[in-house]
Amino acid sequence: MPRAKKQTGGLFLGVSPWQDASKAQEEADVEPSDEQQPGCSVVELPLVVGAAAAAAAPAAGPASMPIDSKLAAAPAAPAAAPSGGWQAKKRKPAADEAQASGAMAAEPGGSSCPLATHPSAGAAGGEQPPAEPAPLELEGTAYLALLPNGSITGHLVCPPSIFRPGRRSFGLMAEAVLAGRECTRDADWGVLRLTLINFSPPPAGAAGQPAGGDPGAAAAGGGGGAAGARAGAGARGGPAEVSLLVERTEGDAMRLRAPVPWQGIELESLPELDAPCTCASSAPGLSLDFRCQQLMEGPAADALLGRLQPSLVFVPPATSLPFEPTPSAAMSLSARLSLLCLTVLLAGGAAQAACPFAALARGAGSSSPHSRKLAQTGFNPQLFQPPNVPVDPVLPGQNTNPRCIGGTIENLGALGAWKQNAVDAIVKSIAKEVIWYSADPKFPGTGGPGAPNPTVPMGGLLRAAFHECGTYDRQARTGGCNGSFRFEFNDIVNQDLLNPNFFFVDKLITRWRAEINRRLALNKAVPAGTKISWADTTVLAGASAVIATGGPVTLWDKLKLGRADWATRADNTLRLPIRILTFNGVACTFLNMGFTLQDLVVLSAGHTLGFADGGKMTADPSKFLGWDYFQLVQGRVALFPTDNALYNFRTRPLVDRWASPASKQDFFAAFEQSYIKMTALNVVWRNYPQPAEFLFFQPSFIT
Numbered sequence: 001m002p003r004a005k006k007q008t009g010g011l012f013l014g015v016s017p018w019q020d021a022s023k024a025q026e027e028a029d030v031e032p033s034d035e036q037q038p039g040c041s042v043v044e045l046p047l048v049v050g051a052a053a054a055a056a057a058p059a060a061g062p063a064s065m066p067i068d069s070k071l072a073a074a075p076a077a078p079a080a081a082p083s084g085g086w087q088a089k090k091r092k093p094a095a096d097e098a099q100a101s102g103a104m105a106a107e108p109g110g111s112s113c114p115l116a117t118h119p120s121a122g123a124a125g126g127e128q129p130p131a132e133p134a135p136l137e138l139e140g141t142a143y144l145a146l147l148p149n150g151s152i153t154g155h156l157v158c159p160p161s162i163f164r165p166g167r168r169s170f171g172l173m174a175e176a177v178l179a180g181r182e183c184t185r186d187a188d189w190g191v192l193r194l195t196l197i198n199f200s201p202p203p204a205g206a207a208g209q210p211a212g213g214d215p216g217a218a219a220a221g222g223g224g225g226a227a228g229a230r231a232g233a234g235a236r237g238g239p240a241e242v243s244l245l246v247e248r249t250e251g252d253a254m255r256l257r258a259p260v261p262w263q264g265i266e267l268e269s270l271p272e273l274d275a276p277c278t279c280a281s282s283a284p285g286l287s288l289d290f291r292c293q294q295l296m297e298g299p300a301a302d303a304l305l306g307r308l309q310p311s312l313v314f315v316p317p318a319t320s321l322p323f324e325p326t327p328s329a330a331m332s333l334s335a336r337l338s339l340l341c342l343t344v345l346l347a348g349g350a351a352q353a354a355c356p357f358a359a360l361a362r363g364a365g366s367s368s369p370h371s372r373k374l375a376q377t378g379f380n381p382q383l384f385q386p387p388n389v390p391v392d393p394v395l396p397g398q399n400t401n402p403r404c405i406g407g408t409i410e411n412l413g414a415l416g417a418w419k420q421n422a423v424d425a426i427v428k429s430i431a432k433e434v435i436w437y438s439a440d441p442k443f444p445g446t447g448g449p450g451a452p453n454p455t456v457p458m459g460g461l462l463r464a465a466f467h468e469c470g471t472y473d474r475q476a477r478t479g480g481c482n483g484s485f486r487f488e489f490n491d492i493v494n495q496d497l498l499n500p501n502f503f504f505v506d507k508l509i510t511r512w513r514a515e516i517n518r519r520l521a522l523n524k525a526v527p528a529g530t531k532i533s534w535a536d537t538t539v540l541a542g543a544s545a546v547i548a549t550g551g552p553v554t555l556w557d558k559l560k561l562g563r564a565d566w567a568t569r570a571d572n573t574l575r576l577p578i579r580i581l582t583f584n585g586v587a588c589t590f591l592n593m594g595f596t597l598q599d600l601v602v603l604s605a606g607h608t609l610g611f612a613d614g615g616k617m618t619a620d621p622s623k624f625l626g627w628d629y630f631q632l633v634q635g636r637v638a639l640f641p642t643d644n645a646l647y648n649f650r651t652r653p654l655v656d657r658w659a660s661p662a663s664k665q666d667f668f669a670a671f672e673q674s675y676i677k678m679t680a681l682n683v684v685w686r687n688y689p690q691p692a693e694f695l696f697f698q699p700s701f702i703t
């Protein structure tokens with residue numbers, strides 16, 4: 001350890017913009033050297049070149065695509081690396097490694113993409129067909145901070161040792177573009193915009209002697225050796241970088257891959273790459289595998305992070321949460337710091353001239369925004385923004401649904417501060433007359449095509465409440481019961497062309513709200529200007545539909561009033577579920593709204609009511625029974641795939657539990673609970689001080 005400190009602290013810090021030079025000694029103190037971390041064997045390893053790095057045939061590339069002469073000089077390997085797909089990490093014997101490293105250091109020719117090694121690079125003459133490119137493997141140690149918003153920042157250093165001359169170091173910054181959770185595997189998932197920056201030190205001399213005489217430096221860092229000196233500004237000291245989208249899987253044992261196997265993610269909603277990886281038409285681009293050796297959290301992580309990247313800790317709370325009334329909503333700013341052993345697997349294809357990794361490896365000069373940003377070493381507030389927060393208004397076609405974050409609703413704390421008052425009692429009683437009785441099936445109108453009177457679509461009212469509130473996104477903390485449903489009625493999910501009933505809903509809610517407000521204005525006991533909000537009206541309408549069709553009557557009393565309205569649209573309605581989702585899809589959608597799996601099952605039973613596609617949801621769609629719906633799910637003959645998907649091993653017990661008339665009251669109790677939760681999603685309760693410009697509500701109503 002002392003040896004390491006002496007030799008390398010300054011050198012290392014001198015090339016990494018993440019490192020404050022004054023922290024050199026501190027970093028050396030905490031950096032796990034090979035002695036410190038016997039379990040992290042990769043720290044010891046020199047560059048590992050893929051087995052096929054010296055395959056037989058030369059690329060015979062044209063002048064415009066010079067053969068990597070490092071590779072040309074590399075020793076022959078017995079077999080080409082497998083083509084296509086992701087190749088497993090494969091280590092060479094130490095002797096081969098040394099040979100390969102030495103050969104690469106002695107390269108005579110130009111370098112097109114040294115990191116994306118071309119195994120055939122001229123080693124054995126031009127007669128043989130080009131072999132598949134081999135992956136180049138680098139192993140080393142990474143210090144990564146996993147930031148609360150899903151972004152990652154840190155650096156990785158490849159052997160022989162970060163404290164010895166000749167090491168290769170890369171900066172790594174990944175901003176979350178999409179984040180989610182694979183519910184069924186309980187694993188994090190996401191798409192990151194990854195920037196890798198080559199901070200490998202320039203060669204000690206222009207002649208290409210690697211710093212400290214370590215041959216490996218020339219081979220992999222790209223900044224060393226003749227190729228590095230010739231290739232670009234990076235070799236002369238400027239960082240080089242590539243930026244691309246990667247998929248992140250496997251949680252703390254992280255795997256980053258590019259290109260991203262998109263799995264249904266809409267590409268057009270993602271930002272473009274600075275330098276799209278066009279290594280080869282079909283070749284894999286990049287795979288980074290991290291195996292966590294030591295995970296630190298909380299104060300210990302903060303302490304270490306404070307030494308490595310001081311600007312990332314003790315950050316004041318984000319100021320972009322003006323609508324969050326509850327302290328629980330405050331983002332935890334305690335970053336997690338991971339000490340990780342690293343495997344980098346870079347694979348390139350034939351068209352390596354176009355490969356951005358070539359620039360990275362050569363150290364070609366770069367002054368992109370990323371470099372500049374990082375070079376400042378200051379805190380980047382962007383890193384703490386929730387990723388991909390939907391803009392307002394949400395653009396059609398933009399799907400920012402991160403699918404699943406998991407967990408439970410955060411915002412119910414707001415209810416705790418609610419003070420029921422006389423005004424609310426009056427508003428409720430008026431609303432009862434106006435809405436409840438209008439919705440009563442004894443009165444004209446029971447809804448739905450084919451129903452006796454379609455003027456009061458009971459199912460449509462319940463569904464409206466769901467569509468008002470179910471736009472909440474736990475991660476972005478936008479959407480929810482905010483009264484903006486009235487601006488979103490023409491969105492795709494609300495345009496049920498096959499269900500004309502749904503179009504009555506907006507008119508009914510508008511009419512009912514106007515009538516309630518008219519009566520409130522006449523009521524002397526109510527302060528002037530008191531109005532019921534759109535959000536309150538909508539959730540009361542949904543409850544009325546439930547009650548009037550035989551559902552739990554006590555739901556009415558349990559509902560609190562006081563939801564503030566947004567004056568503009570505020571939701572991404574594409575977060576609402578669609579009928580063709582798999583279980584995982586619909587589960588993630590609901591978990592991302594802050595619901596539990598039980599909420600999913602319970603609320604889905606809203607399909608005990610109403611009509612769709614011109615047909616009935618259940619045998620008697622004007623009765624809120626619940627068990628009839630669950631019996632359909634049991635037989636997998638409910639109307640939508642999302643319904644039948646509930647008869648899956650995780651939620652089947654609940655379906656079975658409520659599938660008989662005897663369990664009706666049990667189900668009703670659960671429904672009340674979930675409905676109240678649903679109608680509290682991300683609500684700004686008006687008895688909290690709120691910025692008036694965001695509220696539709698009259699200030700006089702604020703208690």
Ligand code: HEM
Pocket residue numbers: 448457458459460462463466496497498499501502577578579580586603604605606607609610611612613614617640642
């Ligand atoms: C689980 C995910 C859900 C999906 C995929 C889904 C999808 C749909 C679809 C496609 C329709 C038919 C629209 C049409 O007429 O074309 C519908 C109707 C309906 N949905 Fe859902 N829904 C879901 C959850 C819910 C929830 C949570 C509720 C309420 C708590 C609800 C209440 C209703 C009602 C009452 C109708 C009938 C509307 C009417 O009669 O006009 N749905 N749903």
